Amino acid sequence: MSDRRTICVNINGKAYEREVETRLHLADFIRHECLLTGTHVGCEHGVCGACTILLDGKTARSCLMLAVQADGKEILTVEGIAPNETELHPLQQAFQDNHGLQCGFCTPGMLTTLLEFLDENPDPTEREVREAISGNLCRCTGYQGIVAAALDAAKRLQAGT
Amino acid sequence: MKPPPFTFHDPRSIDEAVGLLAEKDNAKILAGGQSLMPMLNMRFVLPDDVIDINNIDDLTYIRDDGDALVFGGMIRQHEIESSDLVAQKIPLMREAILQVGHRQTRNRGTFGGSLSHLDPSAELPSVSMAQDATITVRKRGGARDIAMADLPMGYMTPSFELDEMVTDIRVPLWPDGHGYAFVEFARRHGDYAITSSAVLLDVSDGGKITRASVTVGGVGPSPLRVTAVEDGLLGETGSAELFTEIAEKCRDIDAMEDVYAPAWYRQHLAAVLTRRGLAKAFSRASNGTEINLK
Structure with a gap:
């Protein structure tokens, strides 16, 4: 009997709508639900910085947020930094x-x-x-x-x- | 390491949030999440309900009340860092905030969250203690003010009830030209400090100290005002000798001991950092003079 919600998060310009458990943290949402595995999960308690993403243009540790808190927000992950498939930023x-x-x-x-x-x-x-x-x-x-x-x-x- | 199951609530108003707090027996307020989320991930806390207050707009302000700046509980540490008002009126807070965690955590971490978590070496509780802040807490049907001096009940334990939450923090201002310093020692930049010292000084035309506030963090179970040092400074003219002698009183503080540092080391740091803080604060006061410690 888990607490679930449907959320819609814009990641690298693409909308991802998913039904998730409310306890799911944002890093796991990005990796497991959206299959964007460029964001890495190191320590899961805010020390290593590997899961850093940009939330509405500001850095945040995605292991220290719940996925439901990102509902309606814009996220940039490492996959979204390069301008296109062939060029690097x-x-x-x-x-x-x-x-x-x-x-x-x-x-x-x-x-x-x-x-x-x-x-x-x-x-x-x-x-x-x-x-x-x-x-x-x-x-x-x-x-x-x-x-x-x-x-x-x-x-x-x-x-x- | 995944958070335990809980029911999630995201109220849009303070009334709604304190209503939930009143109804739920084992609830936790989720502010910036920079302490609660690690504790959830590691399952140090097992709340049945998590009340996310990130969508309550009434809690995200900095207001100039003339003799004080008033902060909403959800004001983020980065907003304090980038506030011209804070830099101008509470330079101690500006100096301290740059030593709070890292940019990624300051983007999320909040003032009210830091006071509620009440880590003994956290910077914002120390600044609040130094400036004699007043914390407003609300519960269903009522609000009350708590002087910062009365907030800590023990190690990481604020004196408000489980159905109350921090909504506003009033930080009284010191006069223009006061001296200030926030100095700390941490193993790595951005880590929790082992020990810190926050100093405020008012200095008269003749260079005499007319008012002093000295707070050490990370030594006792909560930030402590060192009245023995404060009293010894009043009426004195600042000098390297005075500050060196008087800061030694910090060695008498009953200090914590843990795996990171023995008690004698925290007492030693408190004395050294307070000496440096006093010299820096006096040098910065508009009626002060440059103090060079040997």
Whole structure:
């Protein structure tokens, strides 16, 4: 006898209407109900940052929200960052060019976190970048490449390439 | 790690929310979710009903009352961070908020939620204690005000009843030109601090301290005002020697001990951080002078 609701969430420009248990958290909704497995589930208690998504344009940890709370909201996940099937977003391209990912588990959270950060702070210092990703754990400890990628991406975005 | 089953409610008004609280025996209010959601995921809490108050517009405001800023319980930490009014009128809160978690958690986490959760090292309860805030709680058919000094009943236990919820927080202002500092020590940026110190000082024309508020977080079971330090500062002229000597009184606080830090270490941090906080606050006060600690 579970508590269920029908919700409609817009993810990466597409509407997903599903009937879900109210206790389902948003990360599991995105992965299991919408089959968008780019959003990763690491710790499920808000420490690792791997499940970071953009909710109405602002970052949030999708494991710390219920799916029903996203009813009627707009979400951007890692799958929605690239402009099309063949091109990467400048931030993603910078990650590829600067070895910003090793195993890739933390990458979706790093990208979504940095999208919001670079939008607000287009010309950051290295220290600011490190602080911005302090809520995202990379267990490959590949932070050097990630920081280099973020700084490179800032330059590319400012140059409009 | 998945939340246990519960019945979900998303009221649109405060009356509806407190009505549900009155009717349900084992209910939890879901505000920003940055503490309750991990506790649900780990099944540390097993509520029969979850009452989501994210759709109540009346709880998301910052109002200038002249001698105080008043906050709705659901004001998000990021909204406090980006408020010019807060930066101008409660600079202590502005300095503290940047040390609350991470941007992703500040986008969701709320002022009222932080006071209800009442972690002993959380920044917003410490700021509320330092500024002598008043918390308004509502239940079905009534409201009452609780002085921040009376809010903590013990470790992570606020004094309001299970059928009451935080709706407003009134934070009295200090005069223009007051000195302030929020300093903390955490293992990593954004972690809960092991210990913090929040300092407010009023300094007269001649450089004498006329009013002092000193709060340490993470030492006792809740944020504590250190009256021994406050009293020792009154009428004195700020100096590195004074601040070094007086901050030592923090070592007398009865401190918590856990796997993260022994009691003596928290007492030591309280003394060091309070010394730094006092120097920083005095240097910032418009009638103060630059204090350089050795």
